[in-house]
Amino acid sequence: MSMTLEEQVEQFKRDGYFVVKRALSPDQVSTLIDRVIAISEGFTTREIPDIIDRDEAFVPLLVNPPVFHLMRALMGPKVQMESVNATRIKPGKGMPVGWHMDSHVYPDPLPPYWYFPVSINCAYYLDEITLExxxxxxxxxxxxSGKNPPDGLSEIEGQIDVMAEAGDAVIFHGALWHAAKPNVHPTEERRALYYNYLQSFCKNRVDNFAGERSRQLRESGPFYIQQLLGKFDGWHEIPADAEEQLANL
Known part of the structure; x- marks a missing residue:
């Protein structure tokens, strides 16, 4: 039985993450794998940055309904993107990623009126995720917790592995303690897309959307695409036809 949006929000508030099942169709997964392979030619690193400027196939995921509706329910309607990247972890490759959190702006101790959450990340998995x-x-x-994860630990009490099927999306709070295990599968890659959302009043550390496609969409794309790519500063009004504009994307 599928969960209501309200139930998804409550689970995220409690756990700090949520698995959106079948966020992508099998056809979408197949197409996106092909595009990731194409744009990664020549890259020697695991991460391919700025993917919406490398291929238009990645643009619709900015407002993919199963994820975008939940993001707005969690963060409010005025959200922007921090970055949009892809990763390819080859068979038997990749180092484990140690414990960290992605938002490093949380003071300790946490003030009583701190704005929460500042950022939420979304990982679209294009391959089934197993322990291997x-x-x-x-x-x-x-x-x-209002704290950084403890230093020097390989495991933390209460940790869990997040399994996913191809096409699932995992969204997680910027302050959630998380890590990643290496791909030790002998023959299969681990491919994923990372769409990282940020409150629109926050200043991005760098402009991750400086390419020609991003500039054009920011100036003349559908309203929500303009907002996500940083055209506004949070003091703007949302037009009545904002949802309808997405139908033409």
Missing amino acids: KGPLVVVPGSHL
Whole structure:
């Protein structure tokens, strides 16, 4: 039985992450794998940055309904993108990623009126994620701690491996303690897309959307695409036809 949007929000508030099942169709997964392979030619690193400027196939995922509706329910309607990247972890390759959180702006101790959450990340998995392929590892509820994860630990009490099927999306709070295991599968890659959302009043550290396609969409694309790519500063009004504009994307 599928969960209501309200139930998804409550689970995310409690755990700091949520698995959106079948966020992508099998056809979408197949197409996106082909595009990731194409744009990664020549890259020697695991990460391919700025993917919406490398191929238009990645643009619709900015407002992919199963994820975008949940993001707005969690963060409010005025959200922007921090970055949009892809990764290819080859068979038997990749180092484990140690414990960290992605938002490093949380003061300790946490003030009583701190704005929460500042950022939420979304990982679209294009391959099934198994223990061999190196899953995301999280500590549920750690986003509420107001602290960084402890240094020097390979494991933390309460951690869980987040398994996913191809086409699933995992969204997680910027303050959630998380890590990643290496891909030790002998023959299969681990491919994923990372769409990282940020409150629109926040300043991005760098402009990750400086390419020609991003500039054109920011100036003349559908309203929500303009907003996501940083055209506004949070003091703007949302037009009544904002949802309708997405139908033409």
